[in-house]
Amino acid sequence: xxxxxxxxxxxxxxxxxxxxxxxxxxxxxxxxxxxxxxxxxxxxxxxxxxxxxxxxxxxxxxxxxxxxxxxxxxxxxxxxxxxxxxxxxxxxxxxxxxxxxxxxxxxxxxxxxxxxxxxxxxxxxxxxxxxxxxxxxxxxxxxxxxxxxxxxxxxxxxxxxxxxxxxxxxxxxxxxxxxxxxxxxxxxxxxxxxxxxxxxxxxxxxxxxxxxxxxxxxxxxxxxxxxxxxxxxxxxxxxxxxxxxxxxxxxxxxxxxxxxxxxxxxxxxxxxxxxxxxxxxxxxxxxxxxxxxxxx
Ligand code: PLP
Numbered sequence: 001x002x003x004x005x006x007x008x009x010x011x012x013x014x015x016x017x018x019x020x021x022x023x024x025x026x027x028x029x030x031x032x033x034x035x036x037x038x039x040x041x042x043x044x045x046x047x048x049x050x051x052x053x054x055x056x057x058x059x060x061x062x063x064x065x066x067x068x069x070x071x072x073x074x075x076x077x078x079x080x081x082x083x084x085x086x087x088x089x090x091x092x093x094x095x096x097x098x099x100x101x102x103x104x105x106x107x108x109x110x111x112x113x114x115x116x117x118x119x120x121x122x123x124x125x126x127x128x129x130x131x132x133x134x135x136x137x138x139x140x141x142x143x144x145x146x147x148x149x150x151x152x153x154x155x156x157x158x159x160x161x162x163x164x165x166x167x168x169x170x171x172x173x174x175x176x177x178x179x180x181x182x183x184x185x186x187x188x189x190x191x192x193x194x195x196x197x198x199x200x201x202x203x204x205x206x207x208x209x210x211x212x213x214x215x216x217x218x219x220x221x222x223x224x225x226x227x228x229x230x231x232x233x234x235x236x237x238x239x240x241x242x243x244x245x246x247x248x249x250x251x252x253x254x255x256x257x258x259x260x261x262x263x264x265x266x267x268x269x270x271x272x273x274x275x276x277x278x279x280x281x282x283x284x285x286x287x288x289x290x291x292x293x294x295x296x
Contacts, residue, residue: 139260
């Protein structure tokens with residue numbers, strides 16, 4: 001899935017901070033940065049295939065939205081963001097990359113209220129970690145657990161300790177992801193959106209304040225309609241989740257993956273299902289087009 005970096009002179013990974021490109025391990029940010037002190041920051045993770053950023057515009061729009069919600073000033077125009085990220089990716093080469101960008105409120109003496117300061121920008125590109133064939137054949141294991149997070153889950157903030165603890169709960173149970181329930185309704189995964197399949201229909205919880213409006217989620221809904229798979233955004237109860245024919249999770253660097261075990265019990269037949277297979281194929285075809293530079 002991942003292509004080797006063709007040039008030995010190009011770095012496999014690279015960061016940008018304070019107006020300069022540096023090795024990620026050498027990037028330095030003040031310990032007084034509010035991103036470090038308060039988690040007072042927003043971020044994006046954007047995939048690049050064959051050196052081409054995928055779905056950049058919706059990612060930049062969501063960044064803008066997260067910045068508006070948190071009232072952090074956007075330091076760049078869309079064109080400036082586009083140029084910076086394209087430059088970062090080009091400097092690394094045409095292998096598949098995962099681009100991380102973070103905007104913090106900036107550096108100031110510790111005090112909760114917003115200071116009037118310049119935001120800090122940190123960007124980084126690293127080789128994308130592919131999904132193994134074994135995982136695609138077997139599917140993932142997930143657990144269900146209570147969604148203990150706050151009420152601004154639609155903002156992509158770096159204050160992720162709840163998500164980190166929830167994912168660790170899954171790992172402690174020898175599972176890959178935690179699927180979150182709030183008042184008995186499915187919201188999303190610790191780091192993914194969730195779909196279920198019922199009688200051939202692809203269902204996902206509606207985009208509100210309880211979940212991140214995933215860029216992959218949105219693209220899957222569009223692609224499913226193109227594939228002739230009926231889709232609906234609707235509340236999903238714990239019981240519907242447990243009785244689903246298929247469960248899938250989505251995120252920018254993993255596309256769409258099948259969940260075949262939930263709390264130790266087989267989902268549907270216990271193998272990746274036909275709707276996931278159709279969506280995986282459709283998504284991979286689109287990624288191939290991005291690699292060839294045909295779509296962005
Ligand atoms: N929900 C959460 C909590 C996430 O952290 C992520 C991505 O990491 C997603 C959903 C998927 O979002 P996207 O498809 O934009 O990567």
